[in-house]
Amino acid sequence: MANENKLVVYAALAANVGIAVAKFVAAAITGSSAMLSEGVHSLVDSVNEVLLLYGLRRSRKRPDREHPLGYGRELYFWSFIVALLVLSLGAGFSLYEGIQHILHPEPTSDATANYVVLGVAAVFEGTSWWLSLKSVRQRKGRMSYFEAFRGSKDPTTFTVLFEDSAALLGLGLAALGVWLSHATGDARFDGWASVGIAVVLALASVLLARESKALLIGESAQPHLLQRVCSVVSTVPGVVSVNGALTHQLGPDQVMVAVSTEFEDDLTTAQIEACVERMERAARDAKLPIVALFVKPQTPERWRRRVAELDRHAP
Structure with a gap:
């Protein structure tokens, strides 16, 4: 899973670095505002991919005394920073550049360089987009893309997919702005294309920030993992029933679990401790992504009261 995520991010990074250079060269030659905005967009995306790779590496660090539950949330932190960069640098610069070009329009020179760069960029961005889409398809199962995005606990692939989708839309807007500017002789269309790119980036950043924030604050794991945990630990001798968890x-593959368990009444403290050890061993043998398993001896009635309390405070 981690290697697949890195492949998607590396592919996006390689595409964005090359495309950013080409866009800046084309913008310098033609004076196109939309091309300059697209160059900044690709540059920001390149920085974002570097931050995601850094977050992936940091999130894999083993737990220590200062971070006994590991470093998994570092990936969520850097994903949130990526969303802020898309908004502040990508959307912010594109909006500023577009408004400036609308207020002070300057005709662009021969658009051939723009069209060539946009065409090449579309090929590279499309390739990166297809790789990230394939990765998402493999994970989403029967869920819709939106449901998979909302339920995903791994922001890397979806972040790249959103960035590449925004990039392809931005390329389309840039091409439209360049064509309209030359077809009508009105250079303001190029500025409006830059404003359109800013809107696309702002929408993408808001969606990414919203999901990254939810993961950073802390979400429950996927329901299927909860069911597997309860199923595995309920088979341990000495356990009467697992009330719930x-x-x-x-992190993407790091979950903390607190299990409410009813044990046999005649078990001693030492026997309960041994039973908890067997529960932990069973979870490891089942290869569940659990970094910490806490077991609370509890009757079903007390568990139901606790769940009802959580439901009352649900938004």
């Missing part, structure tokens, strides 16, 4: 996502 509370889960907390700490």
